Amino acid sequence: MSDSIQSTEIAAPADPASEAELLTQTAEAVRAAGSVLRERFGEVVRHHSRDELMSALAANDDAALDVLRPRLAALRPAARFVADELAGGALPPGEWWVVDPAEGNVNHLHALPEWAVTATLVRDNQPVLTAVHLPLTGETYTARAGAGAYLNGRPLHVSATTDLGLSLVATSQARPDEDEAVVRRIGSSITAMLFGALVVRTSVPATLHLANVAAGRVDAFWQYAGARADLLPGALLVTEAGGRISDAEGRPWTPQSESFLAAAPGVHAEAVATLSR
Structure with a gap:
């Protein structure tokens, strides 16, 4: 982790060994939910009103959450769960699973490939670990506070550009x-x-x-x-x-x-x- 990052404080893991395994299991959970969304992907989902659009978006969310929620709850039973992808602001103290069961859901409905499933464990408003899975490419991005970021196990590094x-x-x-x-x-x-x-x-x-x-x-x-x-x-x-x-x-x-x-x-x-x- 770069020491040039001065603008956000990331919570240090309480137990690196156990949280490394937790991240592995979290990645498996988002991949399982992604498989459900991949099966639902294909033709453009037509809608003729805002209500029809919202119903189609909710159907994707619910299908992914049916897989994601119980898996994450089993991994961290005491952590609370928030799946409102449009909500902002601080969370109450403690541990929370912040998930987006269909990140880029509107793209999914329009048969565009830019969508994912995400799950992030947040402790006292600091992200502890995250897994982001792109079902169409098989890419899984993972990161754990203080332990680096990875794509399918390969270390990630930001650009070296200066212009x-x-x-x-x-x-x-x-x-x-x-x-x-x-x-x-x-x-x-x-x-x-x-x-x-x-x-x-x-x-x-x-x-x-x-x-x-x-x-x-x-x-x-x-x-x-x-x-x-x-x-x-x-x-x-x-x-x-x-x-x-x-x-x-x-x-x-x-x-x-x-x-x-x-x-x-x-x-x-x-x-x-x-x-x-």
């Missing part, structure tokens, strides 16, 4: 029906990055962009507003891969923050300056 002008950067829409002020802030930030970076990607979901930052494929990711389930898995992956996490103005990030930035150390300051214009 935002040569960087591929990305952003995401945190949720539908955002407040107008947030929407306008997103638009102005994309414009700023179009001038400052080489290429800007704009798509959902956030977790997959953050996995790419951790893997060194994308140099920076930012988002306004945000949800715990979107950002906590990627925050741990990026931190453990040697990246920097802050809000968009360079201040320490917490789940209550109004913005989020994850970047390779060499472009973090330049990204902050670009987003602060």
Whole structure:
């Protein structure tokens, strides 16, 4: 874990040996839930109203949760469970499973490949371990506080780039029906990055962009507003891969923050300056 990460505090594992095994079992749980979603994937799911869309999204969530929830509960019986992928802010003290049973669910319904299953154990509002599984590619990203980030067992490292002008950067829409002020802030930030970076990607979901930052494929990711389930898995992956996490103005990030930035150390300051214009 890079000592350049000063903007987010990750909880140290209480028992490294037992929590390493817990991460292994968590990864197995998200893979099992992912298999269910893979079987449901294929044709575009047509919907003609908001209610029909929400029903289709909920059906995917429920199918994955039927597998994921009992497995995680068995792994950590005392930990509470939160599966609202749009919820933000701090959690009450203690241990929580923060999950997104179908991260990028809307992509799944549109027969697009960018979706995943995530599970993150959070202790006193700090991510302890996370597993992110992409069923269509077979990729499983894992990280444990203080123990590094991995893709299918291979160590991950963020990009070594030092020039935002040569960087591929990305952003995401945190949720539908955002407040107008947030929407306008997103638009102005994309414009700023179009001038400052080489290429800007704009798509959902956030977790997959953050996995790419951790893997060194994308140099920076930012988002306004945000949800715990979107950002906590990627925050741990990026931190453990040697990246920097802050809000968009360079201040320490917490789940209550109004913005989020994850970047390779060499472009973090330049990204902050670009987003602060």
